[in-house]
Amino acid sequence: MIEQVLTGAVAGGTCIVFAGLGxxxxxxxxxxxxxxxxxxxxxxxxxxxxxxxxxxPWIGVAAGMLAGLALSAVFAAMVLLRNANQIAMGLVVSFLxxxxxxxxxxxxxxxxxxxxxxxxxxGLSKLPxxxxxxxxxxxxxxxxxxxxxxxxWVIWRTRAGLVxxxxxxxxxxxxxxxxxxxxxxxxxxxxxxxxxxxxxAQLSTASTLNWSEQMTVGRGxxxxxxxxxxxxxxxxxxxxxxxxxxxxxxNLYLQAQGSDISQYILQSLxxxxxxxxxxxxxxxxIHGGPAALEKVFES
Amino acid sequence: MTAVDAPPSETDDAxxxxxxxxxxxxxxxxxxxxxxxxxxRWAAIIVSTIVIFSAFLLAKGADPGPVxxxxxxxxxxxxxxxxxxxxxxxxxxxxxxAAAVPARAGxxxxxxxxxxxxxxxxxxxxxxxxxxxxxxxxxxxxxxVGAAALGAAWAALPALLKVVTRTNEAISSLLLNxxxxxxxxxxxxEPWKDPASLGQAYSREMTGxxxxxxxxxxxxxxxxxxxxxxxxVLWAVLKYTTWGFKLRVIGGNPSAARRAGLAVGGLSxxxxxxxxxxxxxxxMIExxxTEGRLRxxxxxxxxxxGFLASWLAKHDPLKCILxxxxxxxxxxxxxGLKISAGLSGxxxxxxxxxxxxxxxxxxxxxAAKES
Numbered sequence: 001m002i003e004q005v006l007t008g009a010v011a012g013g014t015c016i017v018f019a020g021l022g023x024x025x026x027x028x029x030x031x032x033x034x035x036x037x038x039x040x041x042x043x044x045x046x047x048x049x050x051x052x053x054x055x056x057p058w059i060g061v062a063a064g065m066l067a068g069l070a071l072s073a074v075f076a077a078m079v080l081l082r083n084a085n086q087i088a089m090g091l092v093v094s095f096l097x098x099x100x101x102x103x104x105x106x107x108x109x110x111x112x113x114x115x116x117x118x119x120x121x122x123g124l125s126k127l128p129x130x131x132x133x134x135x136x137x138x139x140x141x142x143x144x145x146x147x148x149x150x151x152x153w154v155i156w157r158t159r160a161g162l163v164x165x166x167x168x169x170x171x172x173x174x175x176x177x178x179x180x181x182x183x184x185x186x187x188x189x190x191x192x193x194x195x196x197x198x199x200x201a202q203l204s205t206a207s208t209l210n211w212s213e214q215m216t217v218g219r220g221x222x223x224x225x226x227x228x229x230x231x232x233x234x235x236x237x238x239x240x241x242x243x244x245x246x247x248x249x250x251n252l253y254l255q256a257q258g259s260d261i262s263q264y265i266l267q268s269l270x271x272x273x274x275x276x277x278x279x280x281x282x283x284x285x286i287h288g289g290p291a292a293l294e295k296v297f298e299s
Numbered sequence: 300m301t302a303v304d305a306p307p308s309e310t311d312d313a314x315x316x317x318x319x320x321x322x323x324x325x326x327x328x329x330x331x332x333x334x335x336x337x338x339x340r341w342a343a344i345i346v347s348t349i350v351i352f353s354a355f356l357l358a359k360g361a362d363p364g365p366v367x368x369x370x371x372x373x374x375x376x377x378x379x380x381x382x383x384x385x386x387x388x389x390x391x392x393x394x395x396x397a398a399a400v401p402a403r404a405g406x407x408x409x410x411x412x413x414x415x416x417x418x419x420x421x422x423x424x425x426x427x428x429x430x431x432x433x434x435x436x437x438x439x440x441x442x443x444v445g446a447a448a449l450g451a452a453w454a455a456l457p458a459l460l461k462v463v464t465r466t467n468e469a470i471s472s473l474l475l476n477x478x479x480x481x482x483x484x485x486x487x488x489e490p491w492k493d494p495a496s497l498g499q500a501y502s503r504e505m506t507g508x509x510x511x512x513x514x515x516x517x518x519x520x521x522x523x524x525x526x527x528x529x530x531x532v533l534w535a536v537l538k539y540t541t542w543g544f545k546l547r548v549i550g551g552n553p554s555a556a557r558r559a560g561l562a563v564g565g566l567s568x569x570x571x572x573x574x575x576x577x578x579x580x581x582x583m584i585e586x587x588x589t590e591g592r593l594r595x596x597x598x599x600x601x602x603x604x605g606f607l608a609s610w611l612a613k614h615d616p617l618k619c620i621l622x623x624x625x626x627x628x629x630x631x632x633x634x635g636l637k638i639s640a641g642l643s644g645x646x647x648x649x650x651x652x653x654x655x656x657x658x659x660x661x662x663x664x665x666a667a668k669e670s
Contacts, residue, residue, distance in 0.1 A: 034469075074656075082660040087407050087469055088610045089659065091603060096652035102645025103359050213645055218477055225470045264485035271477045278474075282466040297407075297467060 001253060006133045008249025009242040014141045015040065015203035015216075016241035019223035021144075021151055022195025024232050028155065029188035030168040030181070030292030034090025035075040037220025038097020039068035039193045043200025045101040048211040051114040060114065061140065061201045068197020069190050071097050076189040080182050086296050090224075098214055108211045116140060116206040138206035140198065148234045155234070164188060168290030196220060222274065229278045232289060240277075244270045344661070348653040355649055359642065366640045370647075373635025374628040382519040386589055388627030390415060390598060392526040393581030394605020395612065395619040396533055397454070397574040401468075402614040403537060404570040405550035410457060410472030411602030413479030414450040414575045418582025419593055420486065421449030423502060426509045435508035442509065443525075443583050450579015451572040453479065458571035462564040468571070476602065484595045491593060502593040511588040520588035527620055529577060534616040546570055578602065604630065607655055626651055 019036050026033050046067035051060030075093040078084040119142070121135040134145075155161040163184055166174040171181035203219070204211055222244060230236035251266035353363035374384050394411040401408040408414075425445035429438055456475060460466040484500075491502035511520035537543035549556040549563050557563050585598055608626050612618035629651050633644035 078656060078660045084659045085610070087409075088607075088655075091409070091606060092610075092652050092655040092659070095603070095607070095648045095655075099646050099648030099650070099652060100355070102643040102648065103355060106643045213643065221470075221473050225474060228467060228470060262485070262489075264481055264489075267484075268478045268481040271474050271481075275471055275474050275478075278471065279460050279464045279466045282460075282464045297469070 003129055003132060004253050005246055005249045006242075007136075008252065009246030010133060010141065011137060011207060012245030012248055013238075013241040014137075014144050015199040015207060016219055016223045016226065016244060017144045017148070017238050018140075018199030018202060019196040019220055020226050020230070020237040020241055021147055021234055022192035022199075023224055023227045024151070024230075024234060024237060025155075025164065025195075026185075026188045026192035027227055027293055028164050028168045028232055028290055029185045030171065030290050030295075031076075031079060031185050031189050032086050032090065032224065032293060032296055033072065033075055033093075033189060033192055034087060034221060034224055035072060035093030035097070036090075036192065036196045036223055037216060037218065038094035039071045039196035040200035040203065040216045040220040040223075041094075041097045041101045041214065042067040042071050043197030044204035044215060045105045045108065045200075045211060046197070047201030048113060048204040049104070049108050051205055052108065052111055055114055057114050057116045057205050060205055061116070061198060064201030064204075065194045065197040068200060069194040071100075072189050072193020072196070075193070076186050080185055080189070094220065102213050105211055105213060109213070111211070113205055113209045113211075115209055116202070138202065140202040140206055144202075144238075148238050152234045165290070168292050171292060196223070199223070222271075225274055225278060228289070229274060229281065231281070240274070243277075244274055247273055340661075344654065344657040348650060348657055351653055352650050355646070356642075361640050361642060366636060366642070369635040369639030370632035371635075373638070374632040379516050380631070382516045384624065384628045384631045385519060385523045387631050388623045389522045389526045389588070390581040390585050390601050391605045391608055391627050391630070392523075392530060392619055392623035393577045393584070394602045395608035395623050396530060396605075396616055397450075397578035397581075397602075398606040398609035399612070399614040399616055399619055400533060400537070400546070400574040400577070401454075401458075401567075401570045402609060403543070403550050404546040404567055405553065406458070406461070406567060406571060407469035408454065408457075408472055408571060408574050409469050409603075409606060410454060410475050410575070411578050411605045412476040412598070412600075413472070413602070414453050414578030415582040415585070415598045415602050416479040416483050417453040417575075418446035418450040418579030419586045419597060420483065420582070421446040421579060422583035422586045423491070423505070423593060424449075426505060431508065433508070438508040439511070439587060442587060443580055446579040446583030447576035448579070450582065451576040454571045454575020454578070455568060458568040462567055480595075480599075483593060483597060487593055487595050493592070500595060505586065505591050509587060510591060511584070518589065520584075522584035522588040525580070525584060526623075529580065530616040530620050533573075533577070537616065542566075542569075578605070581605075604651065607651060611655060611658055625654070629654070 019040055023033060023036055043064035047060040047064030050063035051057045054060070071093060074096065075089055078089045079086050116138040118136060119139050125131045125135040127135070155164065163174065163179055167181040167184035167188070174181045174184070200216065203216065208215065226237055226240040226244065229240050247270035251263060251269065254261060254266060255263055349367065353367070356363040356366055373380055375381055394415060397411045397414055398408050422442040422445060425442045426438065429441060433441065453475065457468040457472040460471050461468040487500040487502060493501050493503045511522060513519065514521055537546065545561055545566055549561060549566055553563050582598065586593065590597060604626050605623070608619055608622040611622035611626070629647050633647035636642050636646055637644040
C-alpha cells in the first residue's frame with residue numbers, strides 16, 4: 001500500500017514540483033504570481049497539441065514551456081510595467097489562460113496523446129520498493145529530482161541567486177549596486193512561467209495522458225500555496241507537493257480497495273492538509289519570507 | 300501618505316472618482332467636465348478588447364462578426380436574454396461585494412466560490428428545518444439569514460487564521476473553495492440525494508414558499524433587487540459610518556491604525572465576515588431563485604468572477620453593480636458562443652481577462668522607478 005501511494009505521490013506531484021520551483025524563484029524576487037495556474041494550463045495544452053501535431057513529445061514539452069513563459073510575460077508586463085496589483089493580476093492571467101486553452105483546446109479533447117514514455121532507470125528500477133517509487137517514471141520526473149538540488153545551489157551559492165534574493169529582500173540595495181530589481185523580477189517571473197509550463201506539459205503528456213478544459217483544477221494555486229508552506233525552500237516544496245499528491249493517491253488506492261472511509265473526506269484531505277500545515281507554520285514563516293513579498297500583502 | 304489614504308493597491312488616477320479620493324482632494328473637475336474623458340476611455344477599452352478577442356477568434360478559424368453578434372444576442376439582444384444576464388449578474392454582484400468589503404481593509408478574499416456554496420447549503424439547511432412551517436416571506440428571510448451566517452462563518456476561517464497565525468488569507472480562502480466544492484458534492488451524492496434523481500446527484504427540489512416568485516419572463520426573480528439593495532447599503536456603510544472609516548484606515552496603513560488604537564484583528568475578521576455573508580446571500584438567491592436545488596458544480600467560477608468584478612469597480616459597491624452586470628453579460632454571452640459557433644463557452648474567460656487588463660493595466664500608474 002505504502003509503495004503504491006508513494007509512487008502515486010511522485011507521479012502526480014511532479015507537475016506541482018515544477019510549477020512550485022518556478023514560483024519559488026518568482027517569489028524570491030518579490031513577486032507572487034497566481035497566474036501559475038494559467039501558465040500550467042497553457043503548458044499542458046501546448047505540449048499536448050504540439051506533441052500530436054509533430055509526433056514528438058519533446059517538441060511538445062518545449063512548446064509547453066514557451067506557452068507558460070508567454071502567459072507569464074503578460075503578467076510581468078502588467079505587474080512590472082504597469083504596476084497593477086499582483087494578486088488580482090495573477091487571477092486575471094489565470095482567467096486568460098483558462099479562456100485561451102478552452103478556445104484552442106476544444107479540438108484536442110479526446111484525441112490520443114503522444115506520451116512522454118516511461119524510462120526505467122537500469123538497475124535502480126529493479127530495487128525493491130525504491131525502484132517503482134522513484135525510478136520508473138517519465139524523464140521529466142527525473143529532471144525534477146535534479147532541478148531541486150540545482151535550484152537550491154543556484155539560490156544560495158551563486159551570484160545570480162544572491163541578486164535574486166536581493167531583489168526580494170532589499171531592492172534599494174540592489175539598485176545602489178547598479179542592478180535593476182525590476183529586470184531581475186522580469187527574469188524570475190518568466191522563469192517561473194516556463195517552469196509552470198513544463199509542469200503542465202508533464203501533467204498532460206506523462207501523468208493524466210489526456211487534455212480536458214481546466215484539467216489542472218487548481219494545481220497552480222496549490223503550487224503557490226505550497227511555496228509559502230515550504231518557506232521558499234526547494235526541497236520542502238518537493239515534500240509538500242508529494243504530500244498533496246500522496247493524499248490524492250491514498251484516496252484512489254483506498255477506493256480501489258473498497259474502503260469504508262468516505263471518499264469525500266479523502267478527497268478534501270489534500271487541501272485540508274496543506275491548509276493546516278500552512279497555518280501551523282505561518283507564524284514562523286512570515287518573517288522568513290522575502291521582504292518585498294510581505295509588502296504586497298501588508299501594505 | 301496619511302493613514303486615511305485609499306489602500307495603495309487602489310492605484311487610481313482614473314478620472315472617475317472613488318469616494319475616498321473625492322473627499323480629500325478639493326477642486327475636482329465636475330462630472331460634466333470629466334465626462335468626455337470617461338467616455339473616450341471606455342470607448343478605447345471596449346474597442347481594444349473586442350479587437351483583441353476577435354484576433355483570438357480568427358486564430359481559431361472562426362469568423363468574429365457572427366460570433367460576436369451571437370454573443371450580443373444571447374446576453375443583451377432580447378428581453379429574455381437581458382433577464383438571463385440579470386440572473387447571472389446577481390450572484391456575481393454579491394460575490395463582488397464579498398471581495399470589496401475585505402479589500403477596503405486591505406484583505407484579499409479569494410474565497411467567494413466557497414462562501415457562495417456555503418450560503419446555498421445554509422439556505423437549504425434552514426428550509427429543511429422549517430419544512431414548510433413558516434409563512435412564505437418569513438421562510439425566505441430565515442433562509443437568507445442562515446445562508447449569510449454560514450457564508451460568514453466560512454469567511455471567518457481565513458480571517459481568523461490570518462489574525463491568529465498570520466496565514467496569508469488570499470491563499471487560505473482560495474484553498475477553502477475546493478473544500479467547499481467537495482462538501483457540496485458529498486451532500487448531493489449522500490445525505491441530501493433526492494431519491495427521484497436517478498443517476499444524477501441533486502438535493503430535493505425546493506418548492507412553494509422556499510422559492511422566489513418569478514417576476515419577469517420565465518425565470519427572472521427579484522434576487523437582483525436584493526443584491527442591488529445590499530450594494531447600496533454597503534456603499535452607505537463604508538462611506539458614512541465610522542466602521543467604514545476604520546476599515547479604510549486599516550486598509551491604508553495597518554501599523555498606524557494599530558498605534559491609533561484600532562482593533563485591527565477584530566476589524567479584519569468583521570470585514571471578511573460581512574463579505575462572506577454577502578456571498579452566502581448570493582448562494583441563497585441562486586438556490587431560492589434560479590436553481591431550486593443543490594448540485595455538484597453549482598456556481599462554479601462565479602466567486603472568482605465576482606472577485607474580478609470587485610477589482611473592475613475598484614472596490615466601490617455602487618460601481619460593483621455595473622461591473623457585475625458587464626461580467627455577467629460576458630458570461631451569458633458564452634452560451635451564445637457555444638450554441639451559434641460551436642466554440643467552447645469557456646473562451647469568454649479571454650474577454651473577461653481583456654476587460655480587466657484594460658481597466659487595471661491602463662488605469663494604474665506605470666511602475667515607479669523605485670518601488
